[in-house]
Amino acid sequence: MTGRLGAAYFAQPTLAVAADLIGRTLVRPPFYGIITETEAYRGQDDPASHAGKGQTPRNRMMFGAPAHAYIYLIYGMYHCLNFVTEAAGQPAAVLIRGLQLTSPTPQTLDGPGKLCRALNITRAENGLDISSSSALYVGDEKIPLPYTTTPRIGIKQGTDKLWRFVAA
DNA sequence: ACCCCGATCGTA
DNA sequence: ACGATCGGGGTT
Numbered sequence: 238m239t240g241r242l243g244a245a246y247f248a249q250p251t252l253a254v255a256a257d258l259i260g261r262t263l264v265r266p267p268f269y270g271i272i273t274e275t276e277a278y279r280g281q282d283d284p285a286s287h288a289g290k291g292q293t294p295r296n297r298m299m300f301g302a303p304a305h306a307y308i309y310l311i312y313g314m315y316h317c318l319n320f321v322t323e324a325a326g327q328p329a330a331v332l333i334r335g336l337q338l339t340s341p342t343p344q345t346l347d348g349p350g351k352l353c354r355a356l357n358i359t360r361a362e363n364g365l366d367i368s369s370s371s372a373l374y375v376g377d378e379k380i381p382l383p384y385t386t387t388p389r390i391g392i393k394q395g396t397d398k399l400w401r402f403v404a405a
Numbered sequence: 406a407c408c409c410c411g412a413t414c415g416t417a
Numbered sequence: 418a419c420g421a422t423c424g425g426g427g428t429t
Contacts, residue, residue, distance in 0.1 A: 293426070295425060310423075
């Protein structure tokens with residue numbers, strides 16, 4: 238008997254969620270995969286975050302309720318999947334960067350753009366409530382995986398923070 | 406209206 | 418090391 242992670246889970250501090258998601262199962266029927274890489278982004282005191290300079294039409298999901306998807310287009314051709322964290326009004330999210338697919342075909346997805354491309358995730362689903370959607374959610378079972386922390390990838394500010402979490 | 410550039414990726 | 422590709426956001 239398994240369930241899913243809901244609003245109470247994603248309302249936790251962003252760093253804790255980003256670390257804890259390593260080893261959990263992302264469900265995107267017909268795809269299942271173990272989350273192997275994440276990054277934390279917070280609006281406050283985080284110049285690397287989209288929400289670092291306040292709310293805009295693009296980043297508004299980050300300011301909303303936890304357990305919703307924040308999906309945006311990057312470099313004109315790739316999408317990035319995030320899960321909104323912390324309480325509504327507090328801008329924060331966790332970027333899902335790596336997945337070890339187990340079904341329907343074993344495959345390593347290393348990189349947020351590749352991940353979204355493989356799972357057919359686009360901003361058409363921006364704002365999706367992953368606490369109730371059957372199209373996308375995170376299972377509550379967990380495989381304990383050791384992980385390391387590093388600076389986040391592809392940013393020019395905030396590189397001093399070790400907010401990237403990678404399964405060892 | 407214009408300009409810059411990005412939480413990326415594949416190829417060279 | 419570099420080009421693809423385009424929308425967001427700040428500036429004129």
